Amino acid sequence: xxxxxxxxxxxxxxxxxxxxxxxxxxxxxxxxxxxxxxxxxxxxxxxxxxxxxxxxxxxxxxxxxxxxxxxxxxxxxxxxxxxxxxxxxxxxxxxxxxxxxxxxxxxxxxxxxxxxxxxxxxxxxxxxxxxxxxxxxxxxxxxxxxxxxxxxxxxxxxxxxxxxxxxxxxxxxxxxxxxxxxxxxxxxxxxxxxxxxxxxxxxxxxxxxxxxxxxxxxxxxxxxxxxxxxxxxxxxxxxxxxxxxxxxxxxxxxxxxxxxxxxxxxxxxxxxxxxxxxxxxxxxxxxxxxxxxxxxxxxxxxxxxxxxxxxxxxxxxxxxxxxxxxxxxxxxxxxxxxxxxxxxxxxxxxxxxxxxxxxxxxxxxxxxxxxxxxxxxxxxxxxxxxxxxxxxxxxxxxxxxxxxxxxxxxxxxxxxxxxxxxxxxxxxxxxxxxxxxxxxxxxxxxxxxxxxxxxxxxxxxxxxxxxxxxxxxxxxxxxxxxxxxxxxxxxxxxxxxxxxxxxxxxxxxxxxxxxxxxxxxxxxxxxxxxxxxxxxxxxxxxxxxxxxxxxxxxxxxxxxxxxxxxxxxxxxxxxxxxxxxxxxxxxxxxxxxxxx
Ligand code: M6R
Numbered sequence: 001x002x003x004x005x006x007x008x009x010x011x012x013x014x015x016x017x018x019x020x021x022x023x024x025x026x027x028x029x030x031x032x033x034x035x036x037x038x039x040x041x042x043x044x045x046x047x048x049x050x051x052x053x054x055x056x057x058x059x060x061x062x063x064x065x066x067x068x069x070x071x072x073x074x075x076x077x078x079x080x081x082x083x084x085x086x087x088x089x090x091x092x093x094x095x096x097x098x099x100x101x102x103x104x105x106x107x108x109x110x111x112x113x114x115x116x117x118x119x120x121x122x123x124x125x126x127x128x129x130x131x132x133x134x135x136x137x138x139x140x141x142x143x144x145x146x147x148x149x150x151x152x153x154x155x156x157x158x159x160x161x162x163x164x165x166x167x168x169x170x171x172x173x174x175x176x177x178x179x180x181x182x183x184x185x186x187x188x189x190x191x192x193x194x195x196x197x198x199x200x201x202x203x204x205x206x207x208x209x210x211x212x213x214x215x216x217x218x219x220x221x222x223x224x225x226x227x228x229x230x231x232x233x234x235x236x237x238x239x240x241x242x243x244x245x246x247x248x249x250x251x252x253x254x255x256x257x258x259x260x261x262x263x264x265x266x267x268x269x270x271x272x273x274x275x276x277x278x279x280x281x282x283x284x285x286x287x288x289x290x291x292x293x294x295x296x297x298x299x300x301x302x303x304x305x306x307x308x309x310x311x312x313x314x315x316x317x318x319x320x321x322x323x324x325x326x327x328x329x330x331x332x333x334x335x336x337x338x339x340x341x342x343x344x345x346x347x348x349x350x351x352x353x354x355x356x357x358x359x360x361x362x363x364x365x366x367x368x369x370x371x372x373x374x375x376x377x378x379x380x381x382x383x384x385x386x387x388x389x390x391x392x393x394x395x396x397x398x399x400x401x402x403x404x405x406x407x408x409x410x411x412x413x414x415x416x417x418x419x420x421x422x423x424x425x426x427x428x429x430x431x432x433x434x435x436x437x438x439x440x441x442x443x444x445x446x447x448x449x450x451x452x453x454x455x456x457x458x459x460x461x462x463x464x465x466x467x468x469x470x471x472x473x474x475x476x477x478x479x480x481x482x483x484x485x486x487x488x489x490x491x492x493x494x495x496x497x498x499x500x501x502x503x504x505x506x507x508x509x510x511x512x513x514x515x516x517x518x519x520x521x522x523x524x525x526x527x528x529x530x531x532x533x534x535x536x537x538x539x540x541x542x543x544x545x546x547x548x549x550x551x552x553x554x555x556x557x558x559x560x561x562x563x564x565x566x567x568x569x570x571x572x573x574x575x576x577x578x579x580x581x582x583x584x585x586x587x588x589x590x591x592x593x594x595x596x
Contacts (some may be wrong), residue, residue, distance in 0.1 A: 001590040002085075002099035003027050003071040004178065005195045006159040006169050009186025009216045013067035014058060018196035021190075022051050023243060026251070026341040027191065028590025029071035030079035035086040035095045036064035037166045042095050046070075046084040064283075065216075068159040068189075070097035074589045077121025084160075089132030090116060093163050096131075098124040099191060101595050108151060117528040125501045127152065131160070145170055146211055146224050150339045155351065155595065159189055172211040173265030176594050177377060180204040180212060180219055182233050187214045192373075192592075193236045194243050194392060201236045204373060217251040237374065242391050243455035252395035252481070256569050259400050260436040262390045264563070266407045267428050269389050274311045277425050279415045281386045282494050286366050287416050293320040296328055296356045300398040300591070303473035304405035305344050307561045310466055311406075311413035314558060318416055325352035329359060341367045344409075346393055346401035347592040348376025348594050355596055357381055362546070370408055372401050395584045396591045397481050399569050402473060403435070406562050427556040431563055434553035438566040442574075445567060449574030450550060452507045454532055459484050459489070460498070462491040462528070463511035463523050470511050474568030474576050481586045482576040491517075491524040504532035509571070512539040513552070513560035529535065538567050 003024030007013045017034050032054045033046025045058045046353075051071070064393060070085035077083040087099040102108070102123040109116075109126060116129045120427060127148060128137040134144035141162055149156075155175035164169065171189050181188035181196035181203055190196045193203060206212060208262060210229065214223045221229045248254035295305040295313055302324055309320040323333070329352065338419045341360050343353050348371035357378060371384035372390050379385050388404035407428060414420040453459065459478060461471035465481060475488035489498055491510070502508070508528045512521050522545070523537055538550035540560060550567045574581045 001027055001073040001594045003029065003191045003195065004068070004099055004157055005096050005160050005191075006171070006189040007186065008066045008069040008169050008214055009183065010065055011186065012063050013065060014060060016199065017069035018051060018055060018058070018065050019198070020190060021071055023194040024191055025051060025585060026396065026591045027071065027073070028396055029082070029360055029587065030073045031069065031074070033083035033084045034058065034069035036062055036063035037066040037161050037163065038062070039166070042092065042161065044088070044095065044165050046086065048079050048084065064170055066161065066169065066170065068095070068097050068161060069178055074122045075101055077596060082118045083122050085124060086558060087120060087128050087372070088123065089128045089539065090313070091132060093135070094131050095161045095163070096124065096127050096128040096529050097159050097534060098127060099157040099594060100174070102156065103154035104150055104152070106578055117272050124386060126154070127158065128160070141165065141539070142170070142211075145172065146222070146226060147561050149174070150224055154407065154499050155300070157191065167215050170211070171206065171214060171427065173206045173380045174208045175351065175354065177592070178206050180206060180214060182219060185280070186216050186590065189214060190382035193238050197236060197238050197240050197243065197301040201238070202233045203236050204233045205380070209489060213277050216363055224477070227231055234375070242532055243394060250395065250573070252397055252399060254574055254582050255393055255395055255400045256573065257439050258391065259566065260405050260439065262400050262431045263407055263428060263432040265389050266336045266404060266411070266438055267425060267432075268389075270408070270411050271354035271425070277411050278411060279386070281388070283368055284415050284577055284584055286384065287339065287340050288348060290366070291319070291338045293318055294335070294341055295320060295322040295342045295344060296325050298350050298352050300402050300442060300473060300476060301344040301346060301405060303384055303469055303476065304402050304409065306469040306472070307406050307466060308342070308344070308409035308413070310469070311410050311558060312416065315410075315413040315420060315422065316416040325350065325356050325446065329355045332359070337410055339365050341365055343367065343369045343378050344371045344384060345378050348373040348378040349592045349594050350378070351594050351596045354378060370405060372404065376424065394591070395574070396586055397477055402565065403562050404423050410559060422556055422558065427559055429583055431555045431559045434555050434563045434585065435566055437553055438563060443457070444550065445570035446482055446574045448536055450578050451476075452536060453482065453484060453571065453575035454578040456507050457579065458501070459486045459507040459508045459509065461486065461488045461511065462494060462521070464491050465514045465565065466561050467511040467513055467517070470564045470568065472507070473565055474511070474572070477569055478575060479570055481583055482577065482579050482581055483587075491521045494524055495527065499531065502528050502531040502533050505534045507536065507537070508533040508534065509536045511564050512543055513564050514557055515543060518543045538564065
């Protein structure tokens with residue numbers, strides 16, 4: 001979702017901010033803008049569209065050593081030039097960029113800004129107008145900002161410029177992510193480390209309801225009462241080369257290809273000196289003491305959670321429930337006596353999941369996050385943490401984080417079990433080899449996507465048991481990047497209604513990885529074929545039949561979801577490619593969904 005970059009130092013800011021915004025493009029956005037502050041005042045350039053377009057709008061002749069930039073994912077008001085950030089107060093003294101949602105904007109307008117003429121339809125403009133109002137009433141700027149923040153309800157990451165003080169960027173945060181980057185003779189601010197990693201690897205976290213004053217030499221963090229907070233910076237582990245595409249045409253393809261390597265890295269990271277799988281004993285004993293695990297997640301992470309539930313119940317005999325975060329928070333189920341909560345999130349920033357976390361922490365229950373981003377909100381705010389070690393995932397469509405989540409959940413299940421019946425280390429290593437073989441066979445998926453998916457209006461994935469979970473993830477992957485209307489379906493459910501949608505040449509992709517359901521799913525394949533469907537079948541080698549188009553190397557049946565998703569990811573990729581879609585940045589979507 002929205003991204004923020006700011007810089008204050010001795011260099012001209014334009015390129016630093018524009019390239020920082022490009023590093024945040026993966027988050028998803030529909031418009032962008034920058035503000036440059038210099039001795040002559042503020043210069044603002046903004047418009048609907050990509051950063052590449054913004055580069056044409058910016059006047060490169062204008063110089064300045066202080067600036068802020070923004071990518072906007074529209075929530076309040078259409079994506080257009082006027083609603084793009086930065087926004088200014090009526091006098092133009094204050095300029096601000098914002099990520100988040102001001103929930104009480106209507107009440108604030110009524111109470112404080114009755115006479116203010118607004119330029120945009122955004123909630124954001126309320127904030128900058130209120131700062132101006134309180135300054136006009138005689139408050140010092142930092143106090144006016146802090147006072148405004150105490151009146152706001154909702155989420156915000158803010159970067160603010162004051163035309164009358166070009167030596168400072170003010171920043172603040174509540175619920176939405178924001179990091180401060182510490183440099184030599186300059187300082188930066190960004191929605192995440194990727195926007196700053198080419199300039200610094202030293203970062204200060206800003207916590208909720210904190211405010212900071214940043215000059216080129218100093219960073220001072222305050223709470224909203226104006227008390228200084230002492231905090232050490234940390235060294236970011238992100239490698240600048242990890243966020244480049246290299247020779248790949250798209251991040252998604254690069255990230256699909258990285259999966260065998262990520263799986264091996266997970267195995268290495270969760271091993272002790274004796275070469276055995278190992279995990280933090282505190283986490284394992286907390287889960288063992290609980291009477292039920294509740295997994296909470298969204299989207300692809302939810303699908304990984306479905307597999308996680310299966311693993312925890314089968315491998316560790318631990319009763320497990322899985323819930324969609326956005327439902328759980330407002331419709332909380334009856335909980336067991338000793339619940340243990342697991343939050344799965346690639347970004348660690350998903351607002352829906354965080355809302356659940358806040359709620360269950362208030363109830364006093366133990367919480368674990370499984371995330372890819374050390375230091376992210378969920379990572380920081382949960383009691384226990386497990387990392388995915390997948391490296392930055394930049395394509396909006398999640399691929400390597402999904403398989404990493406399943407792998408970490410498999411290790412967790414194995415370690416929670418009193419006795420683990422499978423040699424998880426060996427089986428994961430086999431899965432990594434199978435993944436590699438699948439990734440090496442791209443022509444097949446390219447060809448199948450060209451034949452079956454290049455022009456179709458809709459598509460179905462069908463499967464039973466854990467293959468059904470893979471179908472849900474496969475369908476999400478296909479629809480989000482190729483815009484083909486796709487449903488993931490429990491194969492046995494088709495005949496209860498959905499089979500009515502099967503017409504001549506409707507693509508149906510069947511997944512078979514579990515011995516117990518092989519024949520049942522094959523019966524369902526016959527049913528849809530009889531109604532004209534164009535079927536692609538993928539199966540594990542030991543369950544395959546001569547006519548199956550995609551054969552997946554054999555793996556332990558518990559780990560089949562780790563490998564069966566790879567053909568689906570590649571089919572989605574090539575379908576989107578043949579349909580000329582913007583693969584890494586699909587329309588309307590954001591990588592990091594930081595609003596509820
Ligand atoms: O960062 P998270 O894992 O919490 O994100 C949750 C979903 O928004 C995410 O998995 C989304 O469904 C994927 N980008 C889809 O590929």
